[in-house]
Amino acid sequence: MACLALGAACLQAARADSVSVAVAANFAAPMQKIVAAFEADTGHKVTVSLGASGKFYAQITHGAPFQVLLSADEATPARLEREGKVVANSRFTYATGALVLWSAQPGLVDDQGAVLRHGRFRHIALANPKVAPYGAAALQVMETMGVATALQPRWVLGENIAQTFQFVASGNAQLGFVALSQVMEGGRMAQGSAWRVPTSLHAPIRQDAALLLAGRDNAAAIALLRYLRSEKARKIMHDHGYDT
Structure with missing residues (x-):
């Protein structure tokens, strides 16, 4: 009965998922705000790991269970895609630093x-x-x-x-x-x-996101990548000095 009264909120909770995201350390501040907004808007949960993109490459190739990568460059996700560790056609530039x-x-x-x-x-x-x-x-x-x-x-x-x-x-x-x-x-x-x-x-610092193979069937992972293209996320990025 309670769920009938709450309607959409209970439906959202029933569909909620969690996603593990490897995030370039430079993107920590805007990511914190994006995650808070994303979780509030969708009901999904996000676990963020911060680090260097090159270190994440090594971890992912050795089986680290990340589902989404937000790199500080475009080369690392592209390399992972060539090696078959990224869902085809999921890679895109989410920000330019x-x-x-x-x-x-x-x-x-x-x-x-x-x-x-x-x-x-x-x-x-x-x-x-x-x-x-x-x-x-x-x-x-x-x-x-x-x-x-x-x-x-x-x-x-x-x-x-x-x-x-x-x-x-x-x-x-x-x-x-x-x-x-x-x-x-x-x-x-x-x-x-x-x-x-x-x-x-210096060369442009294009920062690419990608859906890793571990996240291909994860609703939260797919939703988060979509959310990064939203106006709300873009405004947060702009406020922190990024172009989108």
Whole structure:
């Protein structure tokens, strides 16, 4: 009788499912809000694991039970698709990221990135370029500017972009390359100083999502990928500095 009274709510609960999602660390903040909205709107439950895209590739190829991948690049999902670990035609770009050189110290980073050539600092943080797309973009920026070799002795490598951000936020590195989404919310930059790196200095950071084979019959997995294209999700992404 209670379910008859509640109608659609009980029907939603009966159909509710859960999904395990591997999410690139740079997307942590918007993903938290998207998950909250998605769960409220659909009744599905989402378990999020954060990390570097390269690490997720290794885990998925060794049988990790993720059902959806939200990568920080397009290469990793494409590679998994070629290897038969992604549902055919499920891959799409859910966001395009932006790279910033950021310091928790006001005034340290100028708006042209000249600090990379002339600044006095002991350490500069970046995500490991071998496994983290934002780290690869940071390396490409330094190479394009001709400062990579000179700065390499001062690098502090994060396992992923989240750890890289913590290095800078804590002051263990005076500045570092992080995702714009980590220092922006609601269209405003966080405290400190930053240079938004021009996209001409690195390849586009297209972030692709994919339905993994383990999620092909999972209603929550399919619904979540659909939800990422919704206006509500897109607004959250824009507020955190992503293009969609």
